[in-house]
Amino acid sequence: MPKKPFNSFEMAQAQFDRVAGLLNLDAATRELLRNPLREYHFSIPVRMKDGSKQIFRGFRVQHNDARGPGKGGVRFHPLETIDTVRALSMWMSWKCAVVDIPLGGSKGGVICDPHELSDFELEQICRGWVRQIAKDVGPARDVPAPDVMTNSQSMLWMLDEFEAINGGHFPGFITGKPLNAGGSKGRTEATGYGVVFTIREALKELGIRPGDTTASVQGFGNVARYAIQLYNQIGGTVTCVSCWDQKEKQAFAYRRSDGVNLEELLNITDHFGGIDKAKAVELGYEVLPGEKWIEQDVDILIPAALENQITLETVNDIHKRVKIIAEGANGPTHPDADAVLNKREIFVIPDLLANAGGVTCSYFEQVQSNMNYFWEKDEVLGKLDVKMTSAYISVSSLARSRKVSMRDAAYMIAVSRVAQACKDRGWL
């Protein structure tokens, strides 16, 4: 049998097909949802620094907007392919649906290499992208956001172009804006806090007091830091944190059995998230090889850094005490390892749910922008708690009632919510 090359869109479709099977969806629904509703392919002419013209290929894929305006990032990548964008737009539909925010799934991109472009040329690409798609996006249609190699600066250029075309202020057109230009407070905290909201609910469900638990965290970026902060606030103790050491080009795990002190570690951390090894030793931390984070004698594992960390090889290193794995990162668990975790009855809070705090906060940014009224951080985080908690409760009750994994339950909820919206609108 000839092997078929790997294709991310086909992967996403296969995953959908499996969930559709679990949900017994009819053929039309499957046909509608396994493909994007609309795709835009367009050319963006840009006058380069040397006066020559170069044409860049741009995309916007709107997978489904039955539940609300599309939401999804714009990627700038030299090897961007339409299939990657399709797969990611589908993923956005499920992600928005699982936390029940009234937004659909989209994704966009431009084939370009920012490493080959000057800032001015990049600005022209951002503005060019908006000019080509302006009629078909907007606060009420489709809302872009930053993604691979785009940032808040790109968003401001895009917003400015959109507003120039439409003659008015439409801060709700785009999210991921800087705080002083229509961004939302609490965005830095949102993903990490979201992870801990779901952990808190899981502990409640398992009848464990957070104060009696310990956790080991992989990563020391924004997600990990705010997860540690909130987890400490609800009484938990983090005993091990692993992070990348730029100098030694390898990861180290920092362990202290009576709990790591976040403030103390932040004081010895460079702004890339690397902890100063020597100073950590001075402060009484034990330094272990990076991969040791997974072997710790703790109740909770929070992989909050990289893909594919829990694999068939590493899954057996997980300590028998571990009860919960909360996926702060995207795709930290390999599907093969999932089966082992299931068998060991380790409770996995899947990435689709656990790290949805980020997209929820983007939604809040859009809401605030639309009404041009901005909340204080407490209000943002309070509303985030409500959203994440109720999302958790729906997923876990489904998992219990249908006796499926949390991961399957999350997908089933997401897909059925989108399918329902399509049906309600009479599309199906």
Add this chain to the structure above:
Amino acid sequence: MTQSHKAIDNLLHALAERAKELNCLYTVEELFSDSNNTIASICRGIIDAIPPGWQYPDICMARITVMNDVYSSPHFSETPWVLQTDIVEQNTTVGTLEVFYREERPAADEGPFLKEERKLITAIAERLGRRILHENLKSIFESEKEVVKRDWWVIIEMLTHTDPKLLIRISRKMLNQLCWNGIPEAETLLADFSPAYRNEESELLGEVNQPYKKRAVEDILKISNKIFHIAGEYLGEKEILQRIQKWIKEDRSGFLVNILENPGTTLSEIAAAIERYHHLTPQGLELSSPREKGFRVSLIRRLLADQPHFINIAKPHIEVEDFFALFAKIIFPSGSHGKIGGKSAGLLLAYRVLINSARENPQLGEIKLPKTWYLTSDGILSFMQYNNLEEIVEQKYKEIGQVRQEYPYVVQLFKNSLLPPEIINGLSVALDDFDEVPLIVRSSSLLEDRMGTAFAGKYKSLFIANQGTKKERLQELIDAVTEVYASTFGPDPIEYRLQRGMVDFHEEMGILIQEVVGTRVGSYFFPAFAGVAFSQNEFRWSKRLKRENGLMRLVPGLGTRAVDRLSDDYPILVAPGEPDLRVNVTLEEKIRYSPQKIDVVNLETRSLETLSIKSLLKNFGPAFPLIERLVSILDQDRIYQPVGIEPDFGKYHPVVTFEGLLSNTNFPNQMHSVLTTLEDNFQTPVDVEFAHDGKDFYLLQCRPLSSSEAFQPAEIPHDLPPENLIFSGNRYIPNGVVPNITHIVYVDPLKYGELPGKDDLLAVGEVVGKLNGILPKRQFILMGPGRWGSRGDIKLGVNISYSGINNSAMLIEIARQQKDYLPDLSFGTHFFQDLVESSIRYLPLYPDDPDTAFNENFLNRSHNTLAEIFPEFARLSETVKVIDVRKVAGGKVLKVLMNAEIDTAVAILAEPEESIQFRSRPLKGYNPPDKDVHWRWRLVNAEYLAACLEPERFGIKAAYIFGSTKNATAGPGSDIDLLIHINGNEAQKKDLEFWLEGWSLSLSQANYLRTGHQSNGLLDVHFVTDEDIRKRTSFAVKIGAATDAARPLQLGTSQKS
């Protein structure tokens, strides 16, 4: 009593006489010193001044007869008591000076006259003779201005009387002129004139066997006459006149010719001559352009450098006047014949080139040189003579180990010796000129920075704070100078010279004392930023960049951090010709690759310090010069340039990006102009060091591109047998050589694209990472599809981080045509700066291009050792090939040759390089002239060590050697990698560790004495157990491995002899 009385009287009388004579002389001198006085008024003055100066003033009379005039005292009459002398103007008697007494007086030394009076009258007559000459010449020159209508014969006649030698020289020139014009009569005269003229002062033998007859001056004057008659016939009045005037003027600079053309003249004589020239220039000392050029060349040769290439470049740019300014800042020992050295000469020349180019490009005129003093190259010799240290010169002929061992002693000896007083004086004057500003004392040897020799960093450069009392500062400066002197005899430069066959070159060491460019912030002193720039860029991160766009490495503070490759920090890299194409684009890259540290001079501790930029900004924030140009603010997911109020650096997160400098100033453009201007003029790629104090841009150094051989254009062999050619490239090729590649890791692009699952794609990254950990460091290359380390679609490039490639020698990206498009390559951008800092080379390949080779047969059909090394990845054998080049190519290795000038790179199978001189940092390494010394030394020691190991005592089953010692590639700093198979108990293992520790430290010390590489132990020991070997974990895979296997060592027995 009376006797003594009389004696005292005589004495007093004599003294009174001397006083009178002196008064007379002063009075006469005053007459001469007023240039408005005519000869007549001077003569009258002398007549009045003489009687009071003589012993008997009342009866004294004087008379001067000069030319046709007579001047005398009132009521003059001749008497027999007379003192007389001739007045001579240029060997011709033009008059007499006479002193008479009216009456007879007692006889003294000469009649009634004293011998002092004879001296006095002679002095006055000589003085008068010179004045008459001067007046005559002056009248000639004055007449020149309005002579056009007058007959130029007047001048000739005048010269005949006043300065016949000058006339002869001018006649000769006129004769030459006439000959060039092809006038036949002149040619016949030439034969007549030539020997006689040339024989005027020296005997010019050798052309014929008998001496030329010396002609009388009169004869020659007659010939002169003839010459000018002929001239009168053929040339116009005006032309003759102008030429005569020009030649007379030129003749006045003859002294400079004599001084400069004579190799025996000392620097102080040259300095005096240049000063005289400088003062004469405003009075119309005009030089013909060939003569001026001749002066320039002579001065360049004497002071700057004597290589023809340098002189050729320098002569249009450096003017004679420049040397006047230069001499004011040169310190030299008495009798010096030294030069200022290569570094100083290169810097001066670069500066002059830029200033001269400012007419076309005004921004080049804004560049400054820091205040600099120079100590000439023979200063070191005079220092050594002064202290009887001559025997140190022999250091260079000693064994290098001995040189290294003795070096600390040489340094101490030098530091405890005295500089000659004239040098100390010079340094003291220099310090007064500098004032209390930090200084850098740099070597500027004659060898250093010569065209074609890169002595980069071999000799010392020392920063001194230069704070405190004058005495302290002088001592500090003297210490620094002697230390730099001592570095001439350091092992590294001697070693380097040995290798280049320059050891016999008479090494003299000039010194450059330069003020450190910068400003004071708190107790620190540093420039806003500094760096190095290269006119050719060998590290391009985008295909839009061209080599000639250049490269700058910028750092905040002192440039020390930009000059060296850093292991834990990064400079900002910018192509001055394309400043908008940044290396780092994403937020993550901008943060990761931003400088974190800064080098400063601490004025309080008087030392060079490295500080964290973050804390410096926190403490001094806005006081940091140009802060708004260098630093951006990190705010969540964005880096921006603050506008308006200075941000509070304690609160905001500063990131050094140089964004303001690069996007809002013309600095990149200015730098690019500097580089292209210098490269054009030097006719070779250059590198420069520079600094900016917040106000001005200073040039600190300029030299021909000093990159090591590893970055020189490689010679591409022709007519390669196709089976020896593995691949070739012809796009975006840098310069350099990557030799001695023993392993190729090749990820087949087509097979990679066909891998069905994401797991397999990820596994490719994983196995490459593992190979990186196990293959010999810097001896394998990675070849793979598309973009290494891409975080985008994994299909289009192997997913890997820098740690997965960091031991490779070279990263190759292959762009294979896909249906209808050619994938873009990354140019290593994902870890570009890491590649630069560790000298890992990058090469893109486009195998589908015509005229390129891609030996798929070799890459795909050669034995693939992947499954043997990592059986668990055997399923990837179709995709990932690990080729042990030496095994499949009969002992040959792979060598990649790259030449940017012809945009060609080839990878060929070749015999292994005997030495390791092409390693990543060849200049720092110890590269012995006799090959293989390092690994042999290590192997011998490892074998001996193994023979001393008692298996029963330590519980050892076997010992192996692997890595660079086994592979015969060990360098001076290499570890000795040992693998010890143990089966004993804990106590035995502890015992063994302790025993090995002792060996390790001893070997380290021995290695230090050999090579100068310091380490905390030379052994890198890995223990493996039976279980490791069974499970093939960690280093156990090396035992009996398919490729690069560890080699067993013979163990000793308990009963060792």
